[in-house]
Amino acid sequence: MTEVLIPPQLAAALAARDYVDLTPVQSAVLAPAAAGRDLLVSAQTGSGKTVAYGLALVDTLMGDAERLHRTAEPQALIVAPTRELALQVQRELTWLYADTGARIIACVGGMDARRERRLLEDGAHIVVGTPGRLRDHIERGALEPYSAKAVVLDEADEMLDLGFREDLEFILNATPEDRRTLLFSATIPAAIATLAKRYQQNALRIEAGTRERGHQDIDYRVIRVFPNEVEHAVVNVLRQIEPKTAIIFANTRNAVRHLQATLVERGFSAVFLSGELGQHERNLALQSLRDGRARICVATDVAARGIDLPNLALVIHAELPHDAEVMQHRSGRTGRAGNKGVSVLLVPTTRRRRAESLLAEAGIRAEWTGPPTADDIRALDRERIFADPLLTEEPSEEDRQVAAVLMERKSPEDIAMALARVLRSRLPEPEEVSDPGFARSATAGPRGRPERDLKMTGDMAWFRADVGRANRADPKWLLPMICRRGKVTRDDIGAIRIHDTTTEFQVSAALAETFIVNARKANADDVFITPIQEGEGGAPPPRFRRHAEEGREPRGEGKPFKKRPPPGAAKGKAERGGFKHRKNRERR
Template identity: 45%
Template sequence: LLFSATVSRPIAVLAKTYQHDAVRIETKGDTKQHSDIEYRALVVKPADKENAIINLLRYYEAENALVFCSTRAAVNHMTAKFNNRGMAVVALSGELSQNERTHALQSMRDGRARVCIATDVAARGIDLPGLDLVIHADLPQNKEALLHRSGRTGRAGSKGVSALIVPMSQRKKAERLLGWAKVTAKWDTPPTAKQVEERDNERLLEGFKVSDEVDQEFVAKLLAAHTPEQIAAAYITQYREQRSAPEELQTVSVTGPDVRSPRDEFAESTWISLTIGRNQKAEPRWLLPMLCRAGDITKRDIGAIRMQPDETFVQLNAQISNDFMKALGGKKELEEGIKVTVLDTPPDLGPQPRGKPQGGKKRPYKRREGDEGKPAYKGKKKWDSDRDGGKPAYKGKKKRDSDDNNSPRTPYKGKSKWDTGGDKPAPKGKPKSATKYDSKPRHKEAPKSDFAPKFGGEADAMPKRKGSGKGKPDFAAADSSKSGRKPRHKVSGKGKFAKSSGKKKTSKPMGRKRT
């Protein structure tokens, strides 16, 4: 038996190799997607991908949720971030041992963890009870990975949601992936912070339970000390503090490209002017935190920032403009002596051409120090004949000095000959150099010896040895009386250096005979 959620070509070839006369049974057709799984494609800004996952987990509050990432580094990063927010999270990737993977899955089954962040290693062969939500933090590489990931939910007749986090730059890729997998997804945006809070309120009302086993005496004391409204507010606050706060997301367009729309809170706004601009090297990246620190506001309260050469206009929310000015104090100044002025009407900021100074006029020329006595520049010097009527005519290129006198040119007489009547002189040859060394030898002739070399040549200073005549010296037969040394071997007719008797000795060869 061979079970597989998707039968690709390599799996079919493998089954055909090892199975004979096998019957293939398909429980679902290729043209129909899983009816128990709801596919959703959520378009987000690339910077809001992790915040969108947090809002998804908070909105559904699933018993068990599985978040798929493409790399181990992304798994570790997201696990650390969710742990810091107080979520019960476990990681599952290929770098863990089998024992660690088993403990991670067991914590999901026991309820100690509710979110599992994993790579594609958890896309096959894992069955978790109550797994109602699968989130694709990174898009799958192919349609098989998409179907196997989504197949972790919607098992055994239960319903599930498979949500794809789609950055705006990868929308075309997500559409092709869904088309290849023959899956129809609902395109939408992630839940906002307001929608998450509304969903929390619904769960609070649905899960409100009253027990008769509570101490009535303590209830009476609590009602005597606090009003019912205060008790209900404390209950709501405690309920929300036990859960991670939702995140604010940037607005995106689902139907098409991102279109920047004005924010609703700046429909009524107040403009202020700052005494600093481009000429003072002002930049919005450090003006924005300066305004937030000085006025005790957030960046959401600041709208457009328009830079000018010597001043900057900033748009503020009309509801916090008065509090902002009060926080500045009596001097109405920011850091480094930047003064703040409230404008009665919005500034007239018409489009300015790039590369030109403000106003469209050139800056006046300023003389440098020491040039006070120098005459003013009158422009490029022209021809002196311009006063008489124009530039002189071109007379052509001047060839020789004789061209001015119109004298006849000297005829060419040919190449000059030798002075010796036209005949080339005989070569004298290279002079011979003097002898470099004297003919008289510097050293006397080397002493001769009676030693004859083995391979011929001249004799050297080594003493002559008496041998057998075959090239090897016979130390045993040498006359030891002349040298005064004791012979190494006795003349006994035996030994390595014994004299030959004229008879040839026959010996058996040792080892195998060579062929």
């Protein structure tokens, strides 16, 4: 960190937080060209922009003074789109301004408005809040920003997307015209440029890193999964990476609650966040993550912006986001301020094209793999045992005495096995999962077809189940059974032909190898599934045999059969049609 760039009033606070180097956006706002000017800053999430505008405001709020004096009216307003982001900004600025005497309060929806009014009456130097709540306080006379020296709009693009334009314009119009206006946004679309042109004067444009730069600290991975194994894949990813803190995103409240309950049942310490929670419940969940009582947060996109958790090393997209921007904001919870992080997208077989489109739109290159297997995780566990505090911490004298007694009564092997049981009991068991393989499996030939000599029809492979009409076979229960046993979807199944004692059905050739592996694992006495080999004999299905004897040919797979028209059939048909028409007319 270049010492001359740091405002002396904040140097001690930054040093206490082990700041070694300023991020690009922090250096840019402290450059001589930015001093005292309005700023229009585009900076990706996790770039350190909260500290950046905290640094930029020092000269405006304090000048050469070492401490701030008590004030009746706020000197700066900071507007953020969500409660979580506003509260996070308040926490960041509180430690940054700890030695300046600054009083910083938050005014956000979902909190006690009367308490906020009392705090405002006592005076505050910086007020951080959401647009609606700040406007409400101004209209009621509790907040008087008429002497404010600066206004910061954080995540301005998000506030416009959420429909806060009118509130923002009201707040800006209530502040002095000669104020500093600092506008921070991930992107600068036309609406942001228009807002800046109207409310900023001679603004300095700062671009703190490109979109690609924002990906450098995040390792993007795509994991192929079967639709019915998404939760199992989540468990195995958590067990493989073993992050100190992780966020898992789902798209609906119900999915979030279900996934959080599933993880707790399997032994993970997990909380959830969604729009249905009140602010107090959200605060409790986030605090449990910050103090280490919980390691995993399952959330809807309410947590995609404005949540900064310590040691957050992993983001899992259990369900694909709706667009590329949301994916980047979700992923941006990790890989922040120079720290490394991992973002994992779980992609079911039916969502591959959507995932590819999202990644292409965001300009992200990701590694595609299958899910971590249970064997992979158990192998990692055997290595991790040696780093467990039980084996690395210095033993006490009492520990030595107990160990001596154990050595007298038990063999070293018995003690080692007991220790292994203790260590394993603290870890959730990994799940058995399979790799769908998508286009080409590990055993695929040069054209992507399985090397086993399966009977192929176009892009489909044939299989046989030992159940038929005699067993009351019916597609209503056969199709779900096939999907469940082979871990495929209905879209992966082709024709189903039910015979007297067997049923033949098609499965997508790309999934044939994986399908039979899964089906054989689940084979039981009730229904046994086997592949039909290329060239395997056997009479055709009864309806095929009947049509062949009658000289008819099929119109196509799954369509009714028709007779070959004899010569002159077209003419005869026309004549019959005419006769039928006359006959009907005579009846009328």
